[in-house]
Amino acid sequence: MKKIMLVLFVLLVSGSFTAAIATAQIPAQKGAPHAPVKIVQGTLKGVDPLNKTITVEIVEGQTVTLKVDVDAFEQIHRVGKKGERLELRLSAKDIVETVAVGTGP
Helix, strand or coil: CHHHHHHHHHHHHHHHHHHHHHHHHHHHHCCCCCCCCEEEEEEEEEEECCCCEEEEEEECCEEEEEEECHHHHHHHHHHCCCCCEEEEEECCCCEEEEEEECCCC
């Protein structure tokens, strides 16, 4: 009887642990808002504080306007200057989550 209870307890604990690990990995697989999906490098061309967007030139002559997360926008506002090279990490919904200034060739 003790062996059966011990085996059931071990199965219960290992099953709970497996379920917890699987649940923790699901948001990253489905493209959770905070899981960076794309990394883009470009040159900062303009900042729109009203709409919380930035304009970035990714390839020479091609500009893209991107929505920016509040924290990333504050970071760009503090250290980003027009003409500087940026590395942008985008979420699954193409919203800039984090910014690295002055990176890339």
